[in-house]
Amino acid sequence: MTDAALAPDRPTMLPRLYAGAAIVVLWELVVRGFAPSYVATPFGIAMALPRVLADATFLKATAITLGAVAEGLVIALAIGTVLGLLIGRSLVADRALRHYVNACYAVPMIVVLPLVSLWFGYTGAARLATIVFAASFSIAVNVADGARAVPRDYLEVAHSFRSSEGRALFEIVLPASMPYFLAGLRLAAGRALIAAVVAEFFTAIPGLGYFILYNSRVFRHNDAFVAVLLLGGFGVGFDALVNYATRRYLPWYRRADGDN
Amino acid sequence: MTITGIAGEAEAGHISVRGLTKRYGDLTVFSKIDLTVRAREIVALVGPSGCGKTTLLRCIDGLLPADGEISIDGKRVTEPPEGVAVVFQHFGLFPWKTVYDNVAYGLRMAGVDAAEIARRVPNFIGLVGLTGFEKAYPYQMSGGMQQRCGLARALAIEPSVLLMDEPFAAVDAQTREILQFELLRIWERRPTTMVFVTHSIEEAVLMGDRVVVLQGRPSHIDQDIDIDLPRPRSRETLSDPRFAELRERVWANLMNEARRAEFQLGA
Numbered sequence: 001m002t003d004a005a006l007a008p009d010r011p012t013m014l015p016r017l018y019a020g021a022a023i024v025v026l027w028e029l030v031v032r033g034f035a036p037s038y039v040a041t042p043f044g045i046a047m048a049l050p051r052v053l054a055d056a057t058f059l060k061a062t063a064i065t066l067g068a069v070a071e072g073l074v075i076a077l078a079i080g081t082v083l084g085l086l087i088g089r090s091l092v093a094d095r096a097l098r099h100y101v102n103a104c105y106a107v108p109m110i111v112v113l114p115l116v117s118l119w120f121g122y123t124g125a126a127r128l129a130t131i132v133f134a135a136s137f138s139i140a141v142n143v144a145d146g147a148r149a150v151p152r153d154y155l156e157v158a159h160s161f162r163s164s165e166g167r168a169l170f171e172i173v174l175p176a177s178m179p180y181f182l183a184g185l186r187l188a189a190g191r192a193l194i195a196a197v198v199a200e201f202f203t204a205i206p207g208l209g210y211f212i213l214y215n216s217r218v219f220r221h222n223d224a225f226v227a228v229l230l231l232g233g234f235g236v237g238f239d240a241l242v243n244y245a246t247r248r249y250l251p252w253y254r255r256a257d258g259d260n
Numbered sequence: 261m262t263i264t265g266i267a268g269e270a271e272a273g274h275i276s277v278r279g280l281t282k283r284y285g286d287l288t289v290f291s292k293i294d295l296t297v298r299a300r301e302i303v304a305l306v307g308p309s310g311c312g313k314t315t316l317l318r319c320i321d322g323l324l325p326a327d328g329e330i331s332i333d334g335k336r337v338t339e340p341p342e343g344v345a346v347v348f349q350h351f352g353l354f355p356w357k358t359v360y361d362n363v364a365y366g367l368r369m370a371g372v373d374a375a376e377i378a379r380r381v382p383n384f385i386g387l388v389g390l391t392g393f394e395k396a397y398p399y400q401m402s403g404g405m406q407q408r409c410g411l412a413r414a415l416a417i418e419p420s421v422l423l424m425d426e427p428f429a430a431v432d433a434q435t436r437e438i439l440q441f442e443l444l445r446i447w448e449r450r451p452t453t454m455v456f457v458t459h460s461i462e463e464a465v466l467m468g469d470r471v472v473v474l475q476g477r478p479s480h481i482d483q484d485i486d487i488d489l490p491r492p493r494s495r496e497t498l499s500d501p502r503f504a505e506l507r508e509r510v511w512a513n514l515m516n517e518a519r520r521a522e523f524q525l526g527a
Contacts, residue, residue: 157352160321160340161369161417175356252355252397 040221045229048222058211058223062230065200065207068124069192069234072131076188079132080139081181085169087140088147088177098144105141109134109195113202127199127207134195135188139181146180147173179253182242189238193231272333272343273299273420273453275320280328281478282315288478289315293328295472295481299420300451304458304468306510308518311479313457314349317423320455321346332421342370345414349426351406353398359385359409360394366417384412387446404435408442415446424456428463440466441494448492461510465489466497471510475517483513 024042031041052058083101086093112133113126120126150173158168174181200209208227215224246253275297282289289312297303305313318324321344322337330337332344345366346352353362363384367377385391388408398406407427414422427443428436440463447454456467464471465487473483487506489497497503 153348153350153352154354156323157346157348157354158369160323160346161366162340162342163369167369172354175354178356250356252399 038219038221040225044222045225048220049226052223052226058227061206061208061211061227064124065196065209066234068127068207069131069189069196072128072192072196073135073185073188075128075132076135076139076192077185079136080184080188081143081174083136083140084143084177084181084184085147085173087144089169089173094144101137101140101144104133105137109191110198110202113199117203122203122205124205126203127196127205130199131192131195135192138187138191139184142180142184142187143177146177149180150176178250182246186239186242189242190235193235197231271299273297274333275421275453275455276329276331277316277320278329280316280319280326280330282312282319282324282326290474290479293474293481297453297455299453301469302447302454302456302467304456304464304471305474306458306461306464306471306514307474307479307482308514309459311474311476313459313474314425316474317346317425317455317457320344321423343417343419344421344423345417345419346423346425347407347410347414347427349429351398351403351410351430353406353409353413355398358395358397359390359401359412362398362409363412363416366413370417380416384416387415387449388412389442402435403431404439407431407439411439411443411446415450418450419452421453421455424454424458426457426459429459436463443467444493461507461514462498465503465507465510466493471506473510473513475514483510485510485513 028041028043031039083097087098087101088094109130113130116129116133117126120129154172154176155168158172163171196207197209197212199205200207201213204210204213208231212224212227215221215227275295277293277295280293280295281291293316295303305316307313315324319326320330320332320337322330322339322341332341335341354365357365360381364377364381367380372380382391382394385394388411390405390408390412393401393405396405398409401409407430411427428439431439444467454467456464458464458467461471468487471483471485471487472481473485474480475482485506489500489502489506
């Protein structure tokens, strides 16, 4: 049942493939016909791909950026979960913090860059701080929504079995908020990636963002585009990973509502 | 009043409710309820919708505050007491936990050690007939199976008082009958005090040693009827002429008010 339900149907796959092919062909033709020779084309990117993927600078940049994103996400996860649970379950915390968290969530993360680069210098720490700032609040906002939406029935059961408030928070509220948490995590991953690249653009520290910036400036657009594709692939891949983990480890989620 | 220990164990599960009144703002749900339930007795609570049966049950478990006094084995109830377990109408299973983990939940909250949990949980899963479904999630099971799991979770803490909140109201009629007799069978093996809220008169008479009728506005205990049907009770009980007689008696008590409620125009 799972495979059939999860694999997209053939009829919906075909238009997607045709559209993709059409975009690639159109891109190739338009650039060849009207743009300067250094502009990236699908063919040029394909040709650059083996060389770039074997390039030590590129590999190092990839490791640095994705490493920073992973590290930032772990920190954001901790901050966002704690903040979210607090706001969602404590009236005092909600009143005190909710608007500030919402404000931080709404503020474009780029605006903090000049500030963090002053505090941390033009270093990896500035990038990490930007990632954490960008990612934490989307998790906090979602977890808070989830924690608020926990069915009272569950909490009544916990209370009846003499659970302490603290245990109920981690054993009932947190798992019950899991769907919201995952939604927040997916948003956070996208924002973390943007934050990492923008921080590298701004502070010119090594990483994929800087790789793109540098290669664009020296007119190696095909090379730069390999990094763009990699970042896009990372975003899609992370989404797929979260989806897979959800099906594998949270089988009750998505089905719990429909069947009961 | 009992003392804990071996002597206390035998007599545990004595519920005493004195002058209990529950108000929500201006609305008084019930007032001056006096109810005594002896150890190992089953008291069925019936009454028209909205009479406060479920509210009373929640007060007895310490889930809701009320004016008056409730004590279990001489200890005043201010929060959910030890040795009291509830079976909920909505099952109250955690969807992210398997049958095994749901049944283990109460034991874990009671601080029972892991080895003891591993020993006890399969017994109770077996007792309710769910052996083989340990790893199933609630969404994979029928309502009847889910409530079996809810029952196992409550029984696993080996409570002296079992509070049943319309436990079979959310399952279909056949499953309901099956579960009623299963519960009677389980009770025979290990009798506990039980307060059984239901809106089914048949169920009340079948299960109860006494049927307590709650009615009026605010509601009060209108009737306290002894059900002198022999135990163990089974399907044969249903065809006992005495069963029909008692059912009619409870029904006659409830009917007048039910009629009034049905034909009442909105105030």
